[in-house]
Amino acid sequence: MNTKQAKQRFGIVGNNHLLERAIDVALQVASTDISVLITGESGTGKENIPKIIHLNSKRKHNAYISVNCGAIPEGTIDSELFGHEKGSFTGAHENRKGYFEAADGGTIFLDEIGELPMSSQARLLRVLESGEYMKVGSSMVQKTNVRIIAATNVKIQEAVKNGRFREDLYYRLNTISIQLPALRERKEDIHLLFKKFASDFAEKYNTPPILLTEEANEILTAYRWPGNIRQLRNFVAQLSVIEKERKLDANKINNLLPENKINTPIIFEDKNKADLSEREILYKVLFDMKKDLNELKKITFDLIKNEGNTEILGSIKSDIFDKNDNNDVFISTEDHSSNETIQIEESLSLFDHEKKLIEKSLIKHKGKRKDAAAELGISERTLYRKLKEFGL
Numbered sequence: 001m002n003t004k005q006a007k008q009r010f011g012i013v014g015n016n017h018l019l020e021r022a023i024d025v026a027l028q029v030a031s032t033d034i035s036v037l038i039t040g041e042s043g044t045g046k047e048n049i050p051k052i053i054h055l056n057s058k059r060k061h062n063a064y065i066s067v068n069c070g071a072i073p074e075g076t077i078d079s080e081l082f083g084h085e086k087g088s089f090t091g092a093h094e095n096r097k098g099y100f101e102a103a104d105g106g107t108i109f110l111d112e113i114g115e116l117p118m119s120s121q122a123r124l125l126r127v128l129e130s131g132e133y134m135k136v137g138s139s140m141v142q143k144t145n146v147r148i149i150a151a152t153n154v155k156i157q158e159a160v161k162n163g164r165f166r167e168d169l170y171y172r173l174n175t176i177s178i179q180l181p182a183l184r185e186r187k188e189d190i191h192l193l194f195k196k197f198a199s200d201f202a203e204k205y206n207t208p209p210i211l212l213t214e215e216a217n218e219i220l221t222a223y224r225w226p227g228n229i230r231q232l233r234n235f236v237a238q239l240s241v242i243e244k245e246r247k248l249d250a251n252k253i254n255n256l257l258p259e260n261k262i263n264t265p266i267i268f269e270d271k272n273k274a275d276l277s278e279r280e281i282l283y284k285v286l287f288d289m290k291k292d293l294n295e296l297k298k299i300t301f302d303l304i305k306n307e308g309n310t311e312i313l314g315s316i317k318s319d320i321f322d323k324n325d326n327n328d329v330f331i332s333t334e335d336h337s338s339n340e341t342i343q344i345e346e347s348l349s350l351f352d353h354e355k356k357l358i359e360k361s362l363i364k365h366k367g368k369r370k371d372a373a374a375e376l377g378i379s380e381r382t383l384y385r386k387l388k389e390f391g392l
Contacts, residue, residue, distance in 0.1 A: 040180030088137020
């Protein structure tokens with residue numbers, strides 16, 4: 001199989017040299033048993049590379065198992081990967097094979113490897129070095145012959161530096177590294193992908209395909225696409241369903257792109273990196289709220305200055321702030337010898353705002369945790385933990 005055939009087989013669209021280089025490397029290492037680490041931002045199509053490697057290897061007739069390490073709760077991940085013995089923990093009613101036992105002789109793809117707990121990382125390192133592992137609750141050593149391919153959208157070297165990922169495991173996985181380019185690095189492929197998705201959705205929904213004017217194409221190409229191919233695909237799906245006009249101009253596209261929507265916070269946009277950490281999301285929310293409060297302060301000061309009294313301010317407080325059921329913000333005024341003091345107190349609950357943010361994302365994605373986690377810039381495991389914490 002060559003690069004062109006691989007792209008046709010897996011529906012990979014694009015002629016970017018970085019993309020083709022990644023496919024070439026995958027084909028070159030397929031015949032070996034070398035472990036491979038695939039890196040790239042979320043939504044770049046990393047899941048296609050291990051399939052290309054497996055189907056061009058001597059293991060192609062054996063099992064191929066894909067595991068999303070970020071989607072498995074931390075308390076059960078060792079059982080999922082390595083299996084468990086009956087009675088080893090509450091709910092272990094029978095013996096269970098793990099993925100490494102089920103994939104014996106084949107290939108196992110560990111997606112979001114950066115989310116793997118430290119204890120599980122030690123177990124994985126042993127498998128990589130000797131092919132040995134033990135089931136949860138067992139003292140018997142078992143052997144497995146699997147090829148391990150891992151992928152991550154986090155900067156593993158930073159995780160190693162911060163003590164969140166084992167350095168020895170990183171070097172053991174990173175025998176061969178394949179980097180998938182972000183969509184903004186493949187600008188020449190954006191229009192090709194748009195046409196492909198538009199054609200697919202037109203066939204699926206039995207409607208004419210969405211078309212773009214030349215100016216609209218330029219706007220589409222210039223957009224940064226922080227969610228990469230996944231975001232572009234969802235965008236085309238939205239257009240295919242809700243737009244009555246099937247040829248869209250620049251103004252229409254400009255208004256529909258997420259960062260141009262009024263009152264729609266883009267929590268995943270960051271000029272330096274594609275995904276925001278949980279803490280950065282909260283900082284983003286609080287920064288936006290602080291900015292709104294500063295604007296309210298300025299408006300209030302201007303009103304007092306222009307009118308020379310506090311009656312208007314009192315009216316604003318009565319009409320607006322007293323109606324806030326959550327009592328998040330209130331304004332009080334004092335008159336001390338004609339010097340007016342305005343005090344704005346803030347009661348910003350991180351718990352409440354984070355909960356609301358997660359609820360909105362889940363509603364937007366119709367309860368799909370994977371899509372909601374991707375938009376929020378956190379792993380599915382973190383989202384799972386937050387759902388339990390908030391009782392959602």
